Amino acid sequence: MAHGISDPECKKEYFDSQTDLNAKLDQLAQWIKESQHFIVFTGAGVSTSVGIPDFRSAMDTILPTGPGEWELQDNKKFRSYKAKIIDDIQQAIPSPSHMALVELQRRGILKCLISQNCDGLHLRSGMNPAYIAELHGNMNLETCEKCHAKYLRDFDTDMNRSDHYTGRRCDKPDCRGQLKDSVINFGENLPEDELNKAFNHAEKADVCLVLGSSLTVTPASDIPRRVAKRKKKLIIGNLQRTPLYNRAIMNIHTFSDTIMKDLMERLNIPIPPWILRRRVRIICQNDPDMNKSKINIEGRDPDNAEIPFTLFKSIQITIGDRKKQELNCEPFSIEISNKNIHSISIRLHFFGHYNEVSFDLHYINIKNVPKEEQFYLFYNPLKGEWRKTIDETDLPV
Numbered sequence: 525m526a527h528g529i530s531d532p533e534c535k536k537e538y539f540d541s542q543t544d545l546n547a548k549l550d551q552l553a554q555w556i557k558e559s560q561h562f563i564v565f566t567g568a569g570v571s572t573s574v575g576i577p578d579f580r581s582a583m584d585t586i587l588p589t590g591p592g593e594w595e596l597q598d599n600k601k602f603r604s605y606k607a608k609i610i611d612d613i614q615q616a617i618p619s620p621s622h623m624a625l626v627e628l629q630r631r632g633i634l635k636c637l638i639s640q641n642c643d644g645l646h647l648r649s650g651m652n653p654a655y656i657a658e659l660h661g662n663m664n665l666e667t668c669e670k671c672h673a674k675y676l677r678d679f680d681t682d683m684n685r686s687d688h689y690t691g692r693r694c695d696k697p698d699c700r701g702q703l704k705d706s707v708i709n710f711g712e713n714l715p716e717d718e719l720n721k722a723f724n725h726a727e728k729a730d731v732c733l734v735l736g737s738s739l740t741v742t743p744a745s746d747i748p749r750r751v752a753k754r755k756k757k758l759i760i761g762n763l764q765r766t767p768l769y770n771r772a773i774m775n776i777h778t779f780s781d782t783i784m785k786d787l788m789e790r791l792n793i794p795i796p797p798w799i800l801r802r803r804v805r806i807i808c809q810n811d812p813d814m815n816k817s818k819i820n821i822e823g824r825d826p827d828n829a830e831i832p833f834t835l836f837k838s839i840q841i842t843i844g845d846r847k848k849q850e851l852n853c854e855p856f857s858i859e860i861s862n863k864n865i866h867s868i869s870i871r872l873h874f875f876g877h878y879n880e881v882s883f884d885l886h887y888i889n890i891k892n893v894p895k896e897e898q899f900y901l902f903y904n905p906l907k908g909e910w911r912k913t914i915d916e917t918d919l920p921v
Contacts, residue, residue, distance in 0.1 A: 540778055561731075575610030659715070673695075732758050757774075806896070821872075900914070
C-alpha cells in the first residue's frame with residue numbers, strides 16, 4: 525500500500541522569489557500582531573533541518589535529508605549514504621523554528637501548537653505542554669493503560685510493537701498497570717483528548733500557520749481545514765503544494781526555518797538559544813523508629829511536576845570519603861543511618877545525548893539533607909556546563 529504522494533505534480537517543490545517572500549512575511553507578521561488567537565500546525569518539515577527525514581518529499585527533493593520515508597518505500601529504494609541525517613533522534617537539537625515557537629508561546633502570542641510530529645522536539649525545545657496538542661504522540665512519552673498516568677523518558681519508548689507495550693509498569697502502588705508508548709502508527713486512531721484540544725483551538729483561531737506539513741493525513745489535516753472553513757486566515761508554509769492550497773489565504777514556499785527566522789525579525793522578537801531543561805526532586809524521609817532516613821532522587825517534567833521524567837542513567841552516592849554506592853535503575857533511593865556524621869555526595873549521571881557532564885550535590889551530613897528539595901538544571905551544550913536554580917524562568921543566556 526502506497527503512503528506517499530501519488531500525483532507527480534503535488535511532489536514538485538516550489539520556492540518564492542525574495543520579493544514575493546518579503547511581501548508575504550510582511551503581511552503575515554501584521555496578521556499575527558493583530559491576531560487574538562494565533563495557532564500553529566506543524567509537520568515533519570520543521571525537523572528536517574536538524575537531520576530528521578520527513579515522509580513525503582519526492583525522490584528529487586532539495587532537502588539534505590533526502591526523500592521522505594514513505595516515498596522511499598513506495599519506490600523500493602534505500603536512503604543514500606550522502607543524505608545528511610542524524611543517527612539518534614535523541615541527540616537532535618531543536619531548530620530555529622522550534623525555538624521561535626517556544627518564544628511566541630512564552631510571550632502569550634501563540635495560543636496553541638498542534639503537531640503531527642512524534643520526535644519529541646517540541647517538548648524538548650521548552651514548549652509548555654499545556655499549549656501543545658501532539659496528535660501523533662511522543663516517542664519520549666508512555667502512559668499507563670489503567671490509570672492513564674504519564675511518564676516522560678530521556679530515551680525512545682517506542683518498541684515497534686503493535687500492542688505498544690513497553691515492558692514497564694505504572695509506579696503507583698495501587699495501580700501497577702502496564703505502560704504503553706504514545707506513538708500513533710499509520711492507520712491507528714488519534715488520541716481523543718489531543719484531537720479535541722486541537723479542534724477547540726481551531727474553532728477559536730483567527731490566524732493559523734501551517735509549517736512543513738503535506739496536509740494529506742486526516743483527521744489531522746481537518747484541523748487547519750476547519751480554520752479555512754470558518755473564513756479565518758489559513759497560511760501554509762511548505763515546499764510542496766498541499767490539498768488545502770486553494771483554501772489558504774496565503775501559501776509560502778520556502779523552508780520552515782526561513783519563514784520563522786524572517787518572521788521573528790519582523791515581529792522584533794529574538795529567537796532564544798536552546799537550553800536543555802531538567803527538574804530534579806529529592807525527598808528525605810526520616811524513620812525515627814528505625815533511626816534511619818531514606819533519600820529518594822527523581823526527575824520531573826520541567827513544566828508539570830506531576831509527571832515523572834526518567835533523567836538519570838545512574839546515580840552515585842558517596843558517604844564520607846570511602847563508602848560509595850552505585851544506583852543503576854529507578855527508583856533511585858538509598859537508606860542512611862541517622863547516626864551518620866559524614867558528608868554525603870550525590871553524583872547525577874545523565875544519558876548523555878548532548879554530552880551532558882555529571883552534576884554533583886553535596887550535603888554536610890544526613891541532617892543537612894532537606895525533607896524535600898526541588899530545583900532546575902539548565903545545560904548549555906555549547907558551553908558544556910550545568911546551572912542550578914530554583915526559578916524555572918531563570919534561563920541562562
